[in-house]
Amino acid sequence: AAGVIQSPRHLIKEKRETATLKCYPIPRHDTVYWYQQGPGQDPQFLISFYEKMQSDKGSIPDRFSAQQFSDYHSELNMSSLELGDSALYFCASSLGTGGRETQYFGPGTRLLVL
Amino acid sequence: GQQVMQIPQYQHVQEGEDFTTYCNSSTTLSNIQWYKQRPGGHPVFLIQLVKSGEVKKQKRLTFQFGEAKKNSSLHITATQTTDVGTYFCARWEVDVDEKLTFGTGTRLTIIP
Numbered sequence: 001a002a003g004v005i006q007s008p009r010h011l012i013k014e015k016r017e018t019a020t021l022k023c024y025p026i027p028r029h030d031t032v033y034w035y036q037q038g039p040g041q042d043p044q045f046l047i048s049f050y051e052k053m054q055s056d057k058g059s060i061p062d063r064f065s066a067q068q069f070s071d072y073h074s075e076l077n078m079s080s081l082e083l084g085d086s087a088l089y090f091c092a093s094s095l096g097t098g099g100r101e102t103q104y105f106g107p108g109t110r111l112l113v114l
Numbered sequence: 115g116q117q118v119m120q121i122p123q124y125q126h127v128q129e130g131e132d133f134t135t136y137c138n139s140s141t142t143l144s145n146i147q148w149y150k151q152r153p154g155g156h157p158v159f160l161i162q163l164v165k166s167g168e169v170k171k172q173k174r175l176t177f178q179f180g181e182a183k184k185n186s187s188l189h190i191t192a193t194q195t196t197d198v199g200t201y202f203c204a205r206w207e208v209d210v211d212e213k214l215t216f217g218t219g220t221r222l223t224i225i226p
Binding site for chain 2: 033044056
């Protein structure tokens with residue numbers, strides 16, 4: 001069965017650079033969630049989209065922005081990168097919005113900021 | 115949302131021993147979900163509990179939701195090396211937010 005696809009899988013950037021992470025949800029899933037997971041930490045919710053509209057917002061820095069496109073894929077744009085942005089970034093998708101719907105996580109993008 | 119605390123933070127068991135992780139909240143939970151994350155992997159949904167006192171089983175895994183809906187547990191019988199990973203509980207609140215708030219996680223390691 002098709003899973004959530006994230007690209008790139010690994011990314012190395014320097015401070016103050018920008019990065020764009022991409023997420024392709026499971027076919028027919030209309031909701032996308034972004035999470036940030038630091039080393040040894042639990043995933044922290046950043047932002048979610050349902051039917052191309054932002055549905056909820058968590059601890060996402062103002063330097064980050066995201067959107068969901070007409071084909072339901074989503075991109076997380078990160079600017080003015082800081083060392084503390086180094087983390088695993090997961091995208092998850094679900095059919096329908098709300099926590100009751102099972103979220104399927106992608107393999108993640110490992111971002112390293114030097 | 116308020117984070118859910120999990121204990122223990124780490125657990126090392128001999129293969130074949132049982133393992134339990136507990137999830138505790140100071141407020142009543144609408145539901146609780148459990149995820150497993152293998153080392154270097156991504157969270158994988160295991161189960162969702164909704165009803166007070168609910169008990170669900172998946173082979174060697176038993177999930178419980180407390181009567182007061184403030185705590186939950188995951189019990190693994192006769193652990194195997196494939197059980198290695200971090201187990202997270204997660205909550206979301208009806209009509210409050212649409213996001214999952216993960217617990218602090220319990221990292222399980224198995225001694226062969």
